[in-house]
Amino acid sequence: MTNPSVKFDLHTHNEMCGHAIGTIEDYVRSAIEKGLQIIGISDHTPYFHSDQDQPFPRITMAKSGFAQYIEEVLRLKEVYADQIEVLLGIESDFFPESSEVYKQALKEQPFDYVIGSVHFVDNISIFKKGRWDGLTNAQKVKTKENYYSLIEHSARSGLFQILGHIDAMKGYYPEFSSIQVAAIDHTLRVIGEQGVVIEINTSGKTKDSGGWYPADDILERALFHNVGVTFGSDAHHPNRVGDEFEEVQKRLKEIGFKEMNYFINKEKQSIVI
Template identity: 55%
Template sequence: MKFDLHTHHQRCGHAIGKIEDYIHSAIKTELDVIGISDHSPFFAEEEDQAFAGSAMAKSEFPSYISEVLLLKEKYQDRIEVLLGMESDFFPEHFEHYRKFYSQVPFDYIIGSVHYVNRFHIFDKKRWNNAAECDLLTEKEQYYQLIQQSVHSGMFDILGHMDGMKGCNPAVSDIQTDMLDLTLKVIADSGAAVEINTSGKRKECQAWFPSDDILERACHYGINVTFGSDSHDPQHVGYEREQVRQRLKEIGFKHWVFFRGRKQQRVAL
């Protein structure tokens, strides 16, 4: 059972191709399951499209849902299409987000912390003139937000969980107990951690999360899943087989995907 749960498309303003192009690519790479998980709109902002180029407009949300549901039906004999979303997590707004999600027949929601202290984690400017102590503070705040996102109970999957290293690989060398505390919180919640291969195309040139984090995740009995975080149909399933091999080497026995928000176990 081959799956990829993390894909975007042109609606967000920074990906190319239509949803259907990602489905075609998934069929071509012989996946059994393709999850569509575009970025959540900025529900708490007043404007319809507060940050064009970051996410779909609020008014696009219903058409996104109906398009994926239509394609799910259209392709049911060739591939299983799942309705997902990569949701931002803002501690001050999550109840507002929850209201929008509660009316939708999602298969799963990926919770991703993208903003720490108002800066996007993949924004290179945030690291200009940053001292080592800043890195520690930022890293701890980042993991604190991930813990809060887990406590919200809104998410089936945690997206790119050491994503902060993406544009500043040095962040990985900063030691903090917060990482292990976060892993314990995730283990208790039953949420899955995604191995996200898009980091290979960023400055860190590595998957999210790193192997050492995955080894600890395995020790704590955390479930894992896979997402290419494709913003181009060509990247669907990117390095899926290498991830599967690595997970087996680390000691994982299975990985999971979600159908109707219920976890499905697949042997590695």
């Protein structure tokens, strides 16, 4: 299905994850104020593989809050149905050794889409400042290759409709982008073959790297490999909902993309750009 002139944001967080500001309803209201037709709520899944309800440092929602999260999004979907389409999404970490646990936890729920994001490489957060200190060039290459290997496996997993911020490892280490590896093209080819969509995530502007995830050169290669694209602000504050949507759409058109995607009941929808 193709719809023209739809403004949307599929990647938003809220206070349930422990590191964002505002209620789910705050994000819905902000989307309405900003003229969006579709708002996706996609807070961090609980750490389903952990024995603890909400392990330190509490950067994901508690397992005990999972059902409440779903109920609240579905409630708001009804409350605001005449003003905006509210989609039930979620952002899940990808831990290969625990993928079956996550699959079981997510499959029974009525998600419109699941964003798969790699936040840990070699058991270290991709955003950990100083993780690159003292590494040799060969070690940096290996780290980047490991990152894209995980993203490739997440694309193959069948868990996700969208892959989140696929070069976010540059966030606090801008030099990441200049580490040369063949793995990016290989990973993009797999993503294209699997029919998974990547997001243009505008939260890079809040990190040292600036700009968006991913960088233009990756988007150009994504187009070559027939990878679909979507938009997400990754808002952790209601005022960032829809941030730079028009600019992203314009840049995608310049690169050569003809459409952007979103998902309803895990079915891909398209808008012409």
